Amino acid sequence: MPIPSRPQVVAFDVIETLIALEPLRARFVEAGLPGHLLETWFTRTLRDGMTLSATGDFEPFRPVAENALRAVTRFEVGDAAVAHVLDGFATLPAHPDVEPALRRLADAGVRAMLLTNGARATTLDFVERHSLTDLIERVVTVEEVRRWKPPAVVYEHAASVAGVPADRLALVAAHAWDCHGAKRAGLVTGWVSRLERDYSAIFAPPDARGDDLVEVVDALLAL
Template sequence: MNEKDLPVMGRRGLIASLGTAAAGELIVSVTPSVAAAPTVTEGKPIQERAPSILVFDINETTLDIDHTAPVFQRVFGDKAVLREWFAQLVLYSNAITLAGPYATFFELGVGVLKMLADIHRVSLKPSDIDELRNRFQTMPPHPDVVQGLTELKGQGFRLIAFTNSPPVKPTPAENAGLYKFFEREFSIDRVRRFKPAAQCYHMVAEELGVEMADCGMVAAHVWDTLGAQAAGFSGGALITRGVNAPLRVANIPQPQIVVPDFVALAAETAKVWRQ
């Protein structure tokens, strides 16, 4: 993809964010006031600005990746390998962002599956790859998502979907019936860098025609909320789903909201970002 493929607004913003960096370098722009943003204390936000636009990660945050577990149970004899696969998929998406080349999230997913088959010394059939692709495309939403999104929309937030997955139609979010909640869906494929690269979050704000501080990131992954806040989003909300937790390290942006699911998210946003 080159400059002429982008709309004027997005093109200008991306040129500004990329600057004169050589191809393959990762740009990380940290806003000091955002990076130092503290967490919620007794339900009160300590921040200068609350987001009016909530940007949602899709894979695992809204959609249940355990839908793909039967493939891993059959191929590896252990459905827990799903978590190994997904962690490696995220690792290598970040590795190629730092290194410079690009492949789509789906292409990487197949490559990582083949790599794990070699490591675990199991055979992999084309039908296994096809099933994983189909299951990944048709993941259902977590049971709390529809209620949570309904309540958030009722609170007046603009809701945006933002995924590492390529813009293949229909998208996983569309297949899951979530499009009625989202104003727009963006893919990192536009900038050919994976989250949490700063260009990804800048692209969303630029395409929406809003300031970075108007946006808050909602994700089940600390690296996603961290990346968005470091890039300039005013808020972050971490959905733990019983298996995640904040990264409590000094000088690392912390999410203002940490909750187990979307129903709890809607309850907290009403107190923290809508008072």
């Protein structure tokens, strides 16, 4: 296996890597739904999006997430409650290590971009709300290839957009499955442990890891 090199560009996953979903739990409760459904709902959203990709089909993030919420509530939730929960994406904060990690890359002359299953408009709004525009070169969404991560075509498209070979692009994520998909597509990978704590042994190991994004970026820069 080739020895990974310091990347020229770093692409960050967004949902749960740069932003936390925890603030949505209050919206579940406000909508009359059990707060513990947050994790079940998001897992169902990812599963359904990946299933569509596996069968050669595609739907954008919002309708998949809406239908996943209806499914986990046995289709008893109303339209207003669904909208209240999903509209919360426009208010989610960035993790405190996001700006310092991006700044570290910029100071090192390494470009940064985002690669997300999420909606383009919501992601662009996130970048603007947190004054990250000068630190993020491009937002790439799965809408551009009509496949949810982790099929290789998603990561290959990101490398093409960045204008670098796959092995000079790094993917940073809080999900081991995302790192695995990127690794199998030839990317360098970095995993932040804040969500899963331990990296799953069934997936290809990351090239860099850390407890926060700054540690991950420092490890990538040290390659």
